[in-house]
Each structure stands twice: as C-alpha cells, then as structure tokens.
Amino acid sequence: xxxxxxxxxxxxxxxxxxxxxxxxxxxxxxxxxxxxxxxxxxxxxxxxxxxxxxxxxxxxxxxxxxxxxxxxxxxxxxxxxxxxxxxxxxxxxxxxxxxxxxxxxxxxxxxxxxxxxxxxxxxxxxxxxxxxxxxxxxxxxxxxxxxxxxxxxxxxxxxxxxxxxxxxxxxxxxxxxxxxxxxxxxxxxxxxxxxxxxxxxxxxxxxxxxxxxxxxxxxxxxxxxxxxxxxxxxxxxxxxxxxxxxxxxxxxxxxxxxxxxxxxxxxxxxxxxxxxxxxxxxxxxxxxxxxxxxxxxxxxxxxxxxxxxxxxxxxxxxxxxxxxxxxxxxxxxxxxxxxxxxxxxxxxxxxxxxxxxxxxxxxxxxxxxxxxxxxxxxxxxxxxxxxxxxxxxxxxxxxxxxxxxxxxxxxxxxxxxxxxxxxxxxxxxxxxxxxxxxxxxxxxxxxxxxxxxxxxxxxxxxxxxxxxxxxxxxxxxxxxxxxxxxxxxxxxxxxxxxxxxxxxxxxxxxxxxxxxxxxxxxxxxxxxxxxxxxxxxxxxxxxxxxxxxxxxxxxxxxxxxxxxxxxxxxxxxxxxxxxxxxxxxxxxxxxxxxxxxxxxxxxxxxxxxxxxxxxxxxxxxxxxxxxxxxxxxxxxxxxxxx
Numbered sequence: 001x002x003x004x005x006x007x008x009x010x011x012x013x014x015x016x017x018x019x020x021x022x023x024x025x026x027x028x029x030x031x032x033x034x035x036x037x038x039x040x041x042x043x044x045x046x047x048x049x050x051x052x053x054x055x056x057x058x059x060x061x062x063x064x065x066x067x068x069x070x071x072x073x074x075x076x077x078x079x080x081x082x083x084x085x086x087x088x089x090x091x092x093x094x095x096x097x098x099x100x101x102x103x104x105x106x107x108x109x110x111x112x113x114x115x116x117x118x119x120x121x122x123x124x125x126x127x128x129x130x131x132x133x134x135x136x137x138x139x140x141x142x143x144x145x146x147x148x149x150x151x152x153x154x155x156x157x158x159x160x161x162x163x164x165x166x167x168x169x170x171x172x173x174x175x176x177x178x179x180x181x182x183x184x185x186x187x188x189x190x191x192x193x194x195x196x197x198x199x200x201x202x203x204x205x206x207x208x209x210x211x212x213x214x215x216x217x218x219x220x221x222x223x224x225x226x227x228x229x230x231x232x233x234x235x236x237x238x239x240x241x242x243x244x245x246x247x248x249x250x251x252x253x254x255x256x257x258x259x260x261x262x263x264x265x266x267x268x269x270x271x272x273x274x275x276x277x278x279x280x281x282x283x284x285x286x287x288x289x290x291x292x293x294x295x296x297x298x299x300x301x302x303x304x305x306x307x308x309x310x311x312x313x314x315x316x317x318x319x320x321x322x323x324x325x326x327x328x329x330x331x332x333x334x335x336x337x338x339x340x341x342x343x344x345x346x347x348x349x350x351x352x353x354x355x356x357x358x359x360x361x362x363x364x365x366x367x368x369x370x371x372x373x374x375x376x377x378x379x380x381x382x383x384x385x386x387x388x389x390x391x392x393x394x395x396x397x398x399x400x401x402x403x404x405x406x407x408x409x410x411x412x413x414x415x416x417x418x419x420x421x422x423x424x425x426x427x428x429x430x431x432x433x434x435x436x437x438x439x440x441x442x443x444x445x446x447x448x449x450x451x452x453x454x455x456x457x458x459x460x461x462x463x464x465x466x467x468x469x470x471x472x473x474x475x476x477x478x479x480x481x482x483x484x485x486x487x488x489x490x491x492x493x494x495x496x497x498x499x500x501x502x503x504x505x506x507x508x509x510x511x512x513x514x515x516x517x518x519x520x521x522x523x524x525x526x527x528x529x530x531x532x533x534x535x536x537x538x539x540x541x542x543x544x545x546x547x548x549x550x551x552x553x554x555x556x557x558x559x560x561x562x563x564x565x566x567x568x569x570x571x572x573x574x575x576x577x578x579x580x581x582x583x584x585x586x587x588x589x590x591x592x593x594x595x596x597x598x599x600x601x602x603x604x605x606x607x608x609x610x611x612x613x614x615x616x617x618x619x620x621x622x623x624x625x626x627x628x629x630x631x632x633x634x635x636x637x638x639x640x641x642x
Contacts (some may be wrong), residue, residue, distance in 0.1 A: 023495035027236075028243045034093035035199065036101035039191070040118050041110030041131075042079050043072050046188035050404040051088025053192055053209060057201040058348045059261035059438055062249030063092040066553065068100035068626070069434045073374045078266055080134075080142050085117040096253040098402075098553035100435065102628040108191055110134060110165070113143045124157040127234065129194070131187065133166035161240050165190055172230035178221045186227035193231025199330040200246050203232065259302070264403035265292070268362065271410025273306050276332045278411070279418055279450035282307040282329040286323035288316045291374040292430040293336045293364040316344035324348055327357040328495070330454065330485045332414060333591050336362040339381045340371065342388065342403075349391040349423055353521060356472075356481050358417035358424075360410075361395075365429040367624045376624025377430035379549055380600040385425040386578055386607070392518045394525040396420070397577040399427040400550035404439035406432060409575065411448060418452050419593040420511035420528055421480040427577070429599075431550045455482040455491055460503070469493060471505040479524035526579050533581040537570035543640050544591040546616070548574040548604055549596050551627060567640055577604070580611070588614045595619055595639045597632055 037054070039047045048069055068089040077084030091101035109115040111134035122128070135148055149155055150162060169187040171181055189210075196203055207225055214221035235241050245450045262270075276283035287297045289312065301310040309331075313319035320335040327333035337345060342363050352359045365381045367373030385397050396416050400409035408426055417424040458467035459482060471493040472481050484491040495506055501508035502516055535544070536559075547555045552573050559571045572587060574580070588594055588608070594616040596605040601623050602618035609616055619635045621627065 029246055030243055031246045034121045036091045036104045036169045037106045038087055038089040038104040039108045040085055040087040040114035043077060043084055045110045047086045047088050050188045050192045051090055053206045054195060055090055055436060056261055057205050058092045060205055061202055063247055064097050064250040064253045065092040065437060066097055066100045067436045071375050080111055080139050082113050082117050082143055092247060094248040094250050098557045099629055102630050112145055116143045127159045129161045129163055131165040132162045133164045169227050172226055173223050178223060186224050189227040190231035192230040194235045197235030198244050216500045257440040258399055261436050262404055263434060263436040264406045264428055265476060266294040266299060266487045267404055267439060268406035268410050269296050271407035272334055273303055273308060274447055275411050275414035277448060278447050279332055281332040283321060284326035285334045286313055286319040287336045288313050288319045290338050290341050292366055292433045293338050296336045303382040316341040320345040320348040321512040324352050324359055327359050334360040334362060336365050338366050339368050342384055346389050350393045352423040353393040354497055355495050356421045358421055360413050360424055360426055360568045362426045364433045365427060374626045377626060378599050378622060379429055382603040385427055394522050395423050395425055396525055396528055397425045397427060399575060399577060400432060401573055403432050403435050403437050409587040415450055416450060416528055418450055420478050420524055427549060429550050455484040457490055463572060470503045472500055473503050479520060493621050494623050515584050528579055530576040530581055532583040533587055535570055535572045535587055539568040543569040544570040545595045545636055546572050547597055548577060554627035554629050554632050555597060557629035558636055560629050561629060561633045562636060569636060569640060585612050588612050593639055597627060
C-alpha cells in the first residue's frame with residue numbers, strides 16, 4: 001500500500017486503532033500505518049548520517065522501509081544556499097511498501113535553505129520541525145526570504161515546531177571540553193534523538209554505532225551520545241510535542257528469514273562476491289572512482305578474504321583494460337562506472353565482444369549528458385549500453401528493479417557472462433544505488449551453481465591427425481568459445497582486436513569469415529536463455545504498463561492505487577533488456593495499449609516499437625528524481641480512459 005499519505009494528524013483519524021496513555025507519562029501515543037520523514041540541511045549538517053541511523057533503527061524494529069538520499073553534486077556547495085541542501089527521505093510502514101513516498105509527513109529543516117528547498121513537497125497539515133537558531137536575517141536573505149517564514153503566516157497550513165536545536169545542543173554539551181563550533185556539530189544527533197522519541201525508534205543500535213565510530217575520540221563519542229539523549233529527553237518533556245507515534249513492525253510483509261537493511265550498491269557488491277564464490281573464481285575489480293558507483297569499489301576492497309582483488313586505476317580506460325586482462329587470466333572480472341565512464345570504456349567493451357571473454361560492466365546510471373547531474377538519478381544509458389560501440393558489438397543487458405534486487409541481478413549477469421563468454425552490462429542507477437530496503441539474506445543452497453569448465457587440452461583434430469587447440473571452436477548449444485587459462489601447456493593461442501578466423505582464431509580479413517563471425521556473435525546473444533516475462537494481470541486488462549529498472553517501485557505503487565480505485569490494468573517488468581524474453585512479443589500483442597514509463601526520453605519505448613511494431617506510449621521524466629506514485633497513477637488513468 002503506497003497511496004499518497006496525509007499528515008500524521010490526519011492519518012491518525014484514519015488509522016488510529018486506539019489511543020493509549022504512556023505508562024510513564026501523560027503524552028498521547030497514536031498508532032499510524034506508515035510515515036514519511038525527510039531530514040534536510042546543509043551538506044555538512046550530517047543529514048545522510050542522521051537518516052541512515054534512523055533507517056537502521058527502523059529496520060531493526062521490523063518495519064518495511066524505502067529511502068531516498070538526495071545530496072548536492074558540488075563537493076562542498078556554499079553553506080546556507082539552496083544548491084547546498086542535502087536531504088534524506090525515509091518511508092516506513094507496518095506493511096509492504098515500494099517507494100520512499102511521494103510527500104513527507106514530517107520535515108526536519110536545519111536552516112532556511114532546507115525549509116525553502118523542501119516546503120513545496122509537503123502536504124498541508126504536515127509537521128515541520130525547524131531549527132530556529134539558524135533563521136537569522138542574513139541566512140534568510142541568502143535564500144530569498146524577505147521576512148521570516150516562521151512569523152509571516154506562510155507556514156500556517158502546517159504544524160510547525162520551532163526548536164532551537166543549536167542552542168539546546170550546546171547547552172546539553174556545556175560540561176564537555178568542546179568549543180561552541182565543535183558542540184554545534186552534534187545538533188544532528190539532537191534531532192535524531194527527538195525523532196527517535198517521536199516515533200518510538202530503538203536507541204541501542206545508534207549508541208553502539210556512535211561508540212564504535214568515535215572509539216579513538218571518546219570525548220566526541222560521549223558528546224554525541226549526550227546530544228542524542230538530550231534530543232530524546234526534550235521530546236519527552238517539552239509541551240510542544242504532545243503526541244508521539246507508533247508504527248508497528250511489518251509482521252506480514254516479509255517471508256520468514258533473516259533480514260538486514262541494505263543499499264543497492266552494497267547488495268550489488270555482495271552479489272558480485274557471491275557470484276565469484278559460486279563460480280569458484282577469484283573476483284577482480286578494475287575501476288576508477290565515479291559517482292554514484294564508487295561505493296562498490298570501496299566495499300569490495302574490504303573483502304580480500306574472499307579472494308577479491310580491487311585495482312583503482314588511473315583512469316576509466318585503464319580500469320576496464322585491467323579487468324579484461326583479468327578475464328583472460330581466468331578471473332570473474334568486473335569494472336564499475338557511470339555513463340561518462342562507459343563512453344571511455346566503449347572501445348575495450350568492443351574488444352571484449354571480439355575476444356569473447358566474460359566481463360561484467362556495471363553502470364550506475366546518473367543524469368547526463370557529459371558530467372550532467374552526478375548525484376541525481378536517470379535511466380538514460382540504455383541505448384548507450386545497447387549500441388554505444390563501433391561495429392556490430394552486441395552485449396547482453398540486465399537491470400535490477402530494487403536495491404535488494406541488485407544482489408540477484410549481479411548473480412544473473414555473472415551467469416550470462418560465464419556461460420556465454422561475453423561482456424554483460426548491469427544497469428543500475430543512482431536511485432537504487434543509494435536507496436535502501438530490507439533484504440532477506442539467502443541460504444547458500446538458494447544460490448545458483450556458476451562453476452565453469454576451463455579448456456583442458458586440444459579440442460580439434462586436423463586432417464593429418466594432429467590434435468590442436470582451436471580457441472574459437474564453439475559449444476553447439478551456447479555458441480560460447482572455450483576459456484583457456486594462459487600458460488596451460490598445449491593451449492597456446494593468440495587473441496587481439498583484429499577479426500578472428502572461425503575456429504582457429506587466426507587473423508582474417510576474408511569477407512565471408514567476417515560476415516560469419518559478426519552473425520555468430522549476434523546469434524550467441526540472441527540465443528541466451530532468459531526467463532519468460534511474468535505479467536501481473538488479475539482482471540484481464542486491456543492496458544499494460546511495461547517498465548524496467550528502478551521504475552518498478554513507483555509503477556507497482558501506481559498500479560496498486562488504480563486497482564484499489566476499481567481500474568483494470570496489467571503490469572510487467574523487464575529484467576533482461578538484451579535479449580528480450582522470448583514471450584515479450586506475444587505479451588505485447590495481448591493488449592490494446594502499452595505504456596512505458598522511463599526516466600529518459602523513451603529509450604525502451606523506441607526499442608519496443610522498432611522490434612515489435614507496437615505503438616507503445618512513452619511517459620517520461622528527466623528531472624533527476626524518481627517518479628512519484630501519484631504522478632504515474634494519474635498518467636496511467638489517462639491512458640486507460642484515452
């Protein structure tokens with residue numbers, strides 16, 4: 001259930017199952033089914049850390065959740081300015097949810113810039129907690145406030161809680177030997193304590209985290225703990241917060257198992273490690289840091305004990321070159337990047353197509369072109385992944401749909417690369433990479449067997465009876481060529497970027513041979529076994545909404561909303577974009593209308609129209625943010641009625 005939610009006060013009237021008095025006090029406790037909170041402040045105010053800690057405690061409590069971190073592209077934008085605002089949105093509930101939510105019920109604004117940048121997203125009646133200490137004349141003028149929004153009536157439609165967060169934090173830490181500036185840095189922990197009280201979040205995990213994070217600076221650890229507890233106590237004692245809220249654990253939302261909160265990049269990293277262990281191959285990452293893919297390099301560098309080797313190269317070209325060399329040497333090879341890096345890697349990806357070696361190219365998409373929007377999300381690299389190389393160079397494309405699904409998508413991409421001896425694109429994006437949700441840790445027996453058989457000896461007999469090794473003699477089922485480890489006696493062979501002769505691998509300029517090799521490489525990709533497309537259509541709808549990648553959550557939320565309103569609509573979501581599932585054409589023929597929402601200008605729609613001659617309708621946005629469920633529901637309703 002992901003319909004747009006009202007304010008906590010309005011929700012309480014709809015979803016309160018009873019009000020009770022707290023045993024230790026007199027404040028009311030109201031039960032809600034879901035809440036959307038957004039923390040916002042300067043990029044130096046610790047909003048991402050605050051949101052992450054609130055998320056971790058919410059996950060440990062057992063709620064379903066979805067998050068949306070949103071931070072500036074600039075390394076350090078000017079303090080107090082609109083471009084410098086960093087925010088973290090968390091949607092948590094007592095039931096299954098799919099998106100970070102359309103509109104926050106609660107905004108924590110650490111300064112005037114944070115208020116101005118985010119107030120337009122709030123529904124009337126939402127709660128706004130503002131740090132009044134930062135609402136100085138200069139700070140307000142910096143973002144265009146002629147008068148104080150706390151005094152001019154512009155916030156009358158909201159439940160405003162003016163809290164001098166900075167002053168209260170400094171007061172709480174006066175016994176510590178800290179400068180005022182040092183004490184002020186803990187105001188995010190005060191805010192976290194207040195919100196933890198307000199929504200009955202556990203505190204033990206955050207206290208353990210702070211002790212561990214500042215283990216070498218015990219005074220700083222103690223100060224942050226004191227600020228956190230002071231925030232909790234402030235909520236407990238102040239008259240401004242007369243009500244706190246409970247959101248029960250999502251007991252029925254999850255199948256039985258062990259769960260943890262996980263981001264998309266972390267899930268993808270774990271998936272790569274799992275794939276290497278299931279393949280019994282060392283994992284090699286050749287990479288160059290780039291937002292929003294760098295976290296994968298950081299994470300994999302921690303796992304040398306699992307046979308992982310990471311190489312931070314001097315540039316994108318060196319990173320993929322090293323990875324391709326590792327693939328030649330018998331490793332599960334990976335290179336990670338974003339769209340601008342894919343452009344630089346394109347020649348080596350084409351070389352991997354020609355050499356027919358397994359290589360995972362992980363593209364965490366972001367807004368473009370060029371440097372574009374480094375910290376914002378987009379889905380605009382699909383055509384680049386499909387065709388962004390010289391010559392006929394087909395590459396399979398796999399796309400995860402949620403942060404947790406990045407784990408399974410990594411395993412699937414590795415399966416295809418290893419089985420068919422081909423580079424594979426794994427298309428995630430910034431929304432999935434930085435967002436998080438609960439993930440059920442799989443049992444080992446659930447993971448696929450990815451072991452491969454390296455070439456062991458000669459595989460061809462010449463007319464004179466001599467046994468030789470032909471590096472391009474293919475498996476008749478998969479069309480994959482043998483994978484021979486360099487240095488294996490009797491398996492000496494040449495590889496390179498010039499066209500190969502079928503079978504022998506010798507350089508060949510023969511027209512007929514080039515035609516044959518081009519068509520064979522295409523046939524190998526076309527013949528990859530992928531699961532049929534599942535269609536969710538309980539009522540025999542005439543309109544199908546087709547998506548791929550991170551649009552899954554907003555699309556599914558919109559479809560649920562429409563069905564609750566009595567509309568009939570079908571949904572299908574593509575994981576495999578090259579090759580498409582074999583039943584996709586049949587699925588598309590079964591509907592009068594096909595709508596394809598994308599965070600680009602219609603790239604999948606273009607492919608669908610070209611291949612299946614279906615008049616697919618695009619619904620697109622490229623504003624650096626994910627779709628909202630209400631927005632998609634409105635567009636899909638128009639498609640149904642049109």
